[in-house]
Amino acid sequence: MTAPLFVVALTGGIGAGKTTVANLFSKHGVPIIDADVIARELTELGQPAFMDIVDHFEEKILRSDGTLDRAKLRDVIFAHSEARKWLEALLHPLIRTEIERQMARITAPYCIVVIPLLFEVQPYAFIKRFLVVDASEETQIKRVTDRDKTSMTKAQAILKTQIDRAERKALAHDVIHNDGTLADLEPQVEKLHQMYLEMSRKPF
Numbered sequence: 244m245t246a247p248l249f250v251v252a253l254t255g256g257i258g259a260g261k262t263t264v265a266n267l268f269s270k271h272g273v274p275i276i277d278a279d280v281i282a283r284e285l286t287e288l289g290q291p292a293f294m295d296i297v298d299h300f301e302e303k304i305l306r307s308d309g310t311l312d313r314a315k316l317r318d319v320i321f322a323h324s325e326a327r328k329w330l331e332a333l334l335h336p337l338i339r340t341e342i343e344r345q346m347a348r349i350t351a352p353y354c355i356v357v358i359p360l361l362f363e364v365q366p367y368a369f370i371k372r373f374l375v376v377d378a379s380e381e382t383q384i385k386r387v388t389d390r391d392k393t394s395m396t397k398a399q400a401i402l403k404t405q406i407d408r409a410e411r412k413a414l415a416h417d418v419i420h421n422d423g424t425l426a427d428l429e430p431q432v433e434k435l436h437q438m439y440l441e442m443s444r445k446p447f
């Protein structure tokens with residue numbers, strides 16, 4: 244029988260720096276599974292969730308080339324909470340199955356699973372450790388508006404649908420502070436990486 248995998252879940256609010264932090268762990272050779280990447284793949288043309296989404300939201304959710312208009316879908320789900328709940332109910336079980344499939348192939352001592360809405364959805368039993376990337380709301384909004392050319396109002400609306408910052412931090416075992424520079428992240432990642440390696444060697 245193979246040894247159980249030590250799984251660290253990485254989460255944080257929109258624009259807090261989850262992908263940036265995951266990339267730094269990846270440089271240490273840590274396998275990364277990303278729920279957002281999986282969600283995107285599941286909703287590509289012809290993939291399992293694609294037709295369900297088109298049936299539900301109708302063709303107005305498509306671009307002229309027949310692929311999903313993700314910006315439009317995002318606007319719809321953040322304007323209508325029942326639409327968001329419907330989409331989450333469709334995608335989360337499929338995402339969970341795919342995460343488990345990818346975990347089964349990992350031979351490294353531990354892995355990181357990036358789950359943006361970790362504390363908003365039902366618990367994942369396989370997670371051993373919760374890591375939160377934390378940044379102030381001002382920083383989050385600035386990064387999202389700079390990166391996506393999204394309006395401040397939209398960024399604030401998305402933030403409001405997510406768990407409160409203090410509540411998220413209270414649920415974390417470990418917190419990475421990301422209000423500083425990219426260089427400030429590296430020592431924090433390095434320290435946690437050594438700790439997770441150590442933890443994965445002991446019975447858990």
Ligand code: ATP
Pocket residue numbers: 255256257258259260261262263264279359386387390421422423424425426428
């Ligand atoms: P989302 O929730 O939208 O998926 P995220 O939490 O994965 O976002 P990132 O994409 O990692 O966040 O970061 C958001 C933006 O902020 C990116 O453009 C990234 O390059 C930038 N960024 C992240 N951390 C820092 C930092 N410490 N200094 C400068 N820019 C940063």
